[in-house]
Amino acid sequence: MVKQHGWYPYEFQSGTTVAVAGDDYVVVASDTRLTENYSIQSRTHSNVYKMHNNSLLLSTGFLGDVLTLKKTLDGRIKTYEYTHNKPISTPALAQMISIMMYGRRFFPYYTSTVITGLNTDGKGCVYGFDPVGSMTEQLYACSGSAMPLILPILDANILGKNTSKPGQVKRTKEETVKMIKDIYMAACERSVELGDAVVVHTLTKEKGIETDVHPLRKD
Numbered sequence: 001m002v003k004q005h006g007w008y009p010y011e012f013q014s015g016t017t018v019a020v021a022g023d024d025y026v027v028v029a030s031d032t033r034l035t036e037n038y039s040i041q042s043r044t045h046s047n048v049y050k051m052h053n054n055s056l057l058l059s060t061g062f063l064g065d066v067l068t069l070k071k072t073l074d075g076r077i078k079t080y081e082y083t084h085n086k087p088i089s090t091p092a093l094a095q096m097i098s099i100m101m102y103g104r105r106f107f108p109y110y111t112s113t114v115i116t117g118l119n120t121d122g123k124g125c126v127y128g129f130d131p132v133g134s135m136t137e138q139l140y141a142c143s144g145s146a147m148p149l150i151l152p153i154l155d156a157n158i159l160g161k162n163t164s165k166p167g168q169v170k171r172t173k174e175e176t177v178k179m180i181k182d183i184y185m186a187a188c189e190r191s192v193e194l195g196d197a198v199v200v201h202t203l204t205k206e207k208g209i210e211t212d213v214h215p216l217r218k219d
Contacts, residue, residue, distance in 0.1 A: 017114065031216065059114075060112050113128075194216070
């Protein structure tokens with residue numbers, strides 16, 4: 001009997017991220033548990049990375065590719081700011097990521113990536129990407145191991161899907177933060193790959209990035 005051996009370079013290392021854009025803010029969250037094959041590798045790892053212009057990069061999947069994407073992006077941002085003599089905007093940063101990912105389309109980054117921040121008008125924006133760089137601007141985004149649990153809750157709470165009152169629901173920054181904390185508290189009861197703590201970042205034009213850490217279950 002012939003047994004074929006294949007080579008697979010990737011390992012999914014869990015992590016769950018959420019981003020919600022408001023009229024003048026963005027709220028971003030990530031749990032701090034990093035796992036591999038149901039083994040906990042870290043209890044303090046966040047999947048949110050601050051970029052040079054106060055944009056926030058959310059990336060889950062294979063940690064090696066996440067860190068490579070972040071490092072390459074840092075270098076390109078410095079080149080952009082040196083060339084244009086101004087900070088890069090969040091929409092321009094999203095376009096840069098799209099081009100980078102398309103350049104790797106034959107051996108793509110094994111990541112689920114979202115970039116968030118404020119646009120030139122101070123309004124919150126969220127951009128999601130597929131593995132080959134196709135970009136979509138969204139009201140909210142969720143990625144990672146607990147995405148099948150969390151995304152339907154976001155659909156119901158933000159767009160009113162599958163409820164008696166469909167339509168976009170406007171929320172204040174404080175209400176959005178509370179909603180996200182409650183969602184993580186509920187999801188960690190159903191997903192063993194989500195836990196330890198949720199780090200919530202709130203980005204506004206006036207105060208910049210504010211960070212809050214909320215504990216989750218440790219088992």
